[in-house]
Amino acid sequence: MSTDKNYAKVIITVFIFITAILFSNSKLYSEDSFSTSLKNKFEAIYKNFSYSLIPLDEAVAVAIDKNYAIIPATVIDRAKNPVVAIDSKLNIALIKLQRDLTPVNFGILNTQDELFFLLTVLEETSLLLVKGAINDSKILIQGKHIPGSLLISLDLIPLGIVTKSDTVSEVLLIKPFYSEINRLIKRKPGWLGLQGQTVTQELGKILLVSEGVVITNIYEGGPADKAGLKRGDVIVEADGSSIKELKNLQSIISTKFAGENINLKILREGIQKNFSVTVEEPPEILIQTKSSITSGIKGVEITEIPEKLKANLKKSITGALVKKISEDSPALGILKEDDIIVEINKKAVNSVNDFYDIISKASGSDLLILVYRQDSYQYVIIPGQKSR
Secondary structure, three states: OHHHHHHHHHHHHHHHHHHHHHHHOOOOOOHHHHHHHHHHHHHHHHHHHHHHEEEOOOOEEEEOOOOEEEEEHHHHHHOOOOEEEEEOOOOEEEEEOOOOOOOOOOOOOOOOOOEEEEEEEOOOEEEEEEEEEEEOOEEEEEEOOOOOOEEEOOOOOEEEEEEEOOOEEEEEEOHHHHHHHHHHHHOOEOEOOEEEEEOOHHHHHHHOOOOOEEEEEEOOOOHHHHHOOOOOOEEEEEOOEEOOOHHHHHHHHOOOEOOOEEEEEEEEOOEEEEEEEEOEOOOHHHOOOOOOOOOOOOOEEEEOOOHHHHHHOOOOOOOEEEEEEOOOOOOEOOEOOOOEEEEEOOEEOOOHHHHHHHHHOOOOOOEEEEEEEOOEEEEEEEOOOOOO
């Protein structure tokens, strides 16, 4: 019953627009016959494509692969999922989702039609009939439309997505750019090789800066280390964009791939310096689900248990070793360096990857951690951390 109601809402939306479009078009159509055709096609459009669209904040993402969707690059700030790549030439971005999607199989326009269906799924499904004109690899359609909306030909071939919304909106035809999109999907994400935190008002007074991200740790031999960055440096700009807080830096890093450069402007003891850092693939033990520049617990550096230490333990222990704890960490005074974390929230930690996986799913709740310390086990509790 709810599906029928949705159909009705969409059909009403279509007919609001149909009369003006039909009679402004240079071709002559019978309104009755065209209306019947629309009714017959609507159910197929809803069934085949609506479940491949992901609602954003006043925008739409369209599934392009099993776990990936494309969105206009101009709306990346509205995506709740990680942005893994941006193609500035095509004006599209790629987001990754943690669920299987039904990819849209884009095709090529076989006729010179001037009328198209435009499908949007936000709070409700909206199907419009729009007038447009082909312009090279784009179709220009009349009216301001929701970014990411899916354009479909009259014979139900998905053609592209709205990448620019204005009085005349631009639709990028996707099929000609499959190879570029596949390269974005297959490339490895970049890793900067540092940990950082947002400069607070208190920190700013000491560091003599008003905003930015202060580097709290540099991974030895990593990209930042090779470029000459140091602990205590404050990153104030990345690739020409101001860095006011950690999430700004994370957003830029998320668009980089191994082998690409990121240009950083930093303040070191009040002196401005510029660095070009070539990002690399993250080491296996540092791969995390949320970000490659933050630790699972703020200010805590985790490593695998060294074989030499394992050999000296009185018991056979598996887990993750606490290597360093910074002074701003919520774990300071709770965890200790050389603690071995063996459980988090009653879940076994057998490796660093297990540690990050469990932490990523904790959703900011308190962490009940079982540690092996000085030949005995002990529970400790770390207060929940809000996502950064």
